[in-house]
Amino acid sequence: MGTVTFVDETTTGGRTAGPRLPVTEERLTLRELIRRRVAHEADGEAAFARAVEAFGRNGFLVLVGDRQVEELDDTVTVGPETEVVFLRLVPLVGG
Structure with a gap:
């Protein structure tokens, strides 16, 4: 078993x-990691959908170690x- 921080x-x-x-798993998709984090911090499928949408429009990047995870x-x-x-x-002002 591992721990994700x-x-x-x-x-x-x-x-x-x-x-x-x-x-408990050795390998998970980024989508599942986001789902677990959202489930820990917020309730419902709507919060998960907002997080996935934000990732899709480049609202945030995800880094694991020295690697950027680019796809859900x-x-x-x-x-x-x-x-x-x-x-x-953070978007540039005016842009």
């Missing part, structure tokens, strides 16, 4: 530790201590 970052350098969740169905390998960074992208 979620971290929220912004392009301005802010970093906030999120939840730590136990994971990409597989993530979960080790004993895996850090998953949600990097929120």
Whole structure:
């Protein structure tokens, strides 16, 4: 069994530790990791749909180790201590 630690970052350098969740699987899709995080922090399928939509419009990037996970169905390998960074992208003013 592994543990996923979620971290929220912004392009301005802010970093906030999120939840730590136990994971029994060795491999999960990014979609499933997002689903589990949303289920831990919010209720319902609507919150999950909003998170997936935000990812699809580049509202945030996801980094696992030194690798950017680019597709919701990409597989993530979960080790004993895996850090998953949600990097929120801040739009330029006026753009």
